[in-house]
Amino acid sequence: MALKFIDQAEFKGKRVLARFDFNVPLDKEDRSKISDTSRIDLAIPTIKHFIENGASKITLMSHLGRPKGKKDEKYSLEPVATYLAEQLGTDVVLADAPVDAGVKELLTLNETKIVLLENLRFDPGEESDEEEFAFKLSQYGDIYVNDAFGAAHRKHASVYGINKFYKNNAYGGLLIKKELEALNKVLETPARPFVAIIGGAKVSDKIKTIEKLLISVNHLIIGGAMAYPFLKAKGHGVGKSLCSDEDVKLAASILKADKGNKVVLPEDHVVAQDINGESKVINSRGIDDDWMALDIGPSTINRYENVLKDAKTVLWNGPMGLFENPKYAKGTMALAKALSTSNAFTLVGGGDSVSAVQKSGHADKFSHISTGGGASLEYIEKGQLPGIQALKYGV
Secondary structure: OOOOOOOOOOOOOOOOEEEOOOOOOEEEOOOOOOOOHHHHHHHHHHHHHHHOOOOOOEEEEEOOOOOOOOOOOOHHOHHHHHHHHHHHOOOOOOOOOOOHHHHHHHHHHHOOEEEEEOOOOOOOHHOOHHHHHHHHHHOOOOOOOOOOOHOOOOOOOOOHHHHHHHHOOEEHHHHHHHEEEEEHHHHHOOOOOEEEOOOOOOOHHHHHHHHHHHHHOOEEEOOHHHHHHHHOOOOEEEEEOOOOOOHHHHHHHHHHOOOOEEEEEEOEEEEEEOOOOOEEEEEEOOOOOOOOOEEEEEHHHHHHHHHHHHHHHHHHHHHOOOOHHHOOOOOHHHHHHHHHOOEEEEEEHHHHHHHHHHHHOHHHHHOEEEEHHHHHHHHHHOOOOOHHHHHOOOO
């Protein structure tokens, strides 16, 4: 069964219940301010589609942070309601709770058009995929729409169990449509050469993704702390760099499976004795005992740029170093710059790589920037996500 999207639905006079990913970072000093609104901005086209196509009532829902199943004002969606109202130019009423009698009352008022339910994770029924909680949510809409790609890998009530109550009335939103089109382009029909760049901290977090990609890519560039277990598995010293024995074992198994010499590893490093200490470049793969590598070196940047030069498809997940510190951001920023001028189809997935690309100032030059780090990795690995499967086939 094909997944149905909102451009195939009739909204006139209907009540819509829509799940989004408004899990946005709030300002540490002032939690009424949102420090990055991009996840909300990407939801706006779907909400406008409901309004323009005559929906009678629109109930929006999302989680924010990890309040552990109980009300915690620190994780209230109030800043999201305020920002949505500004962007849509209309009132957005925040309900006191995700499910209670007050929500139904709000939806009977003529003047109330858009309601945002309070943080779904204030109720333990959300994360435990409780059927009763899903049923209560389902009372707020005739049509259910999931546009929360970043939460689609979770078997939670609002993305998974709720589909049981919307036989033939569940649709994907515009953002989910865009995410799946981009990922399928990379996974099913990548133009070649196809290069994947994998960075980040632990091999164990991405082992399944790496194994899957190793089959389909022409080159697999490894950077960041991810590289040190690979170098150690090849017999090089890694000093005090982040590197666990478990990751070295996993890296060794990947290198053994790499029959086509697809894995490309750093050949020099930016190192320091501690994060706040003086840094220097070392022109070797091995790292001395008292030093830790915190970025790829200039020779590696040059090598990686050469591999990327002819690529027609590039998937990037994970930074090349501790890019939050300007001293160790050169590798990550150099790749962002190289890809910004590339003719390849470029897809960036994963929280840190997305932050890095936005920090580089080149975000608008990428073909697609995924909103779901965990979700995009799981989709690459398994070719499906629980929330998407439930939309297609029900629960």
